[in-house]
Structure formats: structure tokens, C-alpha cells
Amino acid sequence: MAVTRTFSIIKPDATRRNLTGAVTKMLEEAGLRVVASKRIHMSKEQAEGFYAVHKDRPFFGELVEFMMSEPVVVQVLEGEDAVTRNRDIMGATNPADAAAGTIRKELALSIGENTVHGSDSDENAAIEIAFFFKPEEIVG
Numbered sequence: 288m289a290v291t292r293t294f295s296i297i298k299p300d301a302t303r304r305n306l307t308g309a310v311t312k313m314l315e316e317a318g319l320r321v322v323a324s325k326r327i328h329m330s331k332e333q334a335e336g337f338y339a340v341h342k343d344r345p346f347f348g349e350l351v352e353f354m355m356s357e358p359v360v361v362q363v364l365e366g367e368d369a370v371t372r373n374r375d376i377m378g379a380t381n382p383a384d385a386a387a388g389t390i391r392k393e394l395a396l397s398i399g400e401n402t403v404h405g406s407d408s409d410e411n412a413a414i415e416i417a418f419f420f421k422p423e424e425i426v427g
């Protein structure tokens with residue numbers, strides 16, 4: 288299995304509850320390495336641009352408002368088959384459906400306030416990483 292990269296966001300519900308370290312610990316224990324990380328307060332343009340694929344969904348406005356509501360931590364994670372590994376440790380989008388031991392089962396509050404985002408494919412990981420990071424900000 289190849290070493291690849293994925294993109295992760297520690298969302299406002301987690302930064303608000305001071306869970307940045309707790310989330311990162313679960314990612315690291317799942318075999319992922321944080322090769323870039325920064326805490327930012329997303330602008331409306333960033334939130335709308337990042338989630339543009341969801342712009343016609345009924346929850347889009349709520350999603351954008353939430354992502355702008357408090358700081359987030361954007362990260363690049365590296366590891367063997369990083370996209371799948373990250374999705375496995377995150378758990379299902381809705382914490383009610385997430386498996387025991389996953390980040391969302393253990394820490395998320397609701398389908399909206401679900402603690403973490405992770406890329407769903409290698410192709411989207413590359414797009415999402417480039418949305419927030421310059422190449423020189425990623426140190427593997």
C-alpha cells in the first residue's frame with residue numbers, strides 16, 4: 288500500500304470544546320502523520336468555496352455559517368492509504384451511525400457538528416490540500 292496524503296479539518300465544534308489535541312491523537316494513533324497544520328478562522332468565501340459541491344443542498348447555508356463560527360484546524364495527513372485510513376478513524380458522517388471508537392462516535396455532536404472533515408478520494412484530497420496549503424507549508 289502506497290504512502291499518500293489526505294486533507295482534514297478539525298471543525299468548530301471541536302476547537303470550541305478544546306479537542307484539537309484529542310482529535311489529533313486519534314488520527315496519529317490510527318497511523319496518520321500530521322505533515323501540515325494551521326489554525327484559521329474561515330472566511331465566508333473560503334467556506335463557500337470549499338463546500339461548493341454542496342451548494343444546492345438544503346443544509347448549505349447552515350454548513351457555511353457553522354464553518355465560519357469558530358476557528359478550525361486544517362491539516363494535511365500522511366500515511367499508508369491515507370484517505371481510507373482517515374475515513375475509517377473518522378467514522379460515518381452522522382455520529383449516530385458511526386462505529387464505536389471512531390472520532391465521530393466518540394466526540395461529534397450531530398451530523399452538522401461532526402468534529403472532522405476528511406477527503407473522500409485521492410483526487411479530492413489533492414484539490415482540498417491545494418485550497419488551503421502552499422507546497423512549502425507541507426513538511427513530510
Ligand code: CMP
Pocket residue numbers: 341346349350380398399400401403404405
Ligand atoms: P463533511 O465531511 O465536512 O462534508 C459535508 C458536510 O455537510 C458534512 O461533513 C456534514 O457536516 C454536513 N452535513 C451533511 N449532511 C447534513 C445535514 N443533513 N445537515 C447538516 N449538515 C450536514
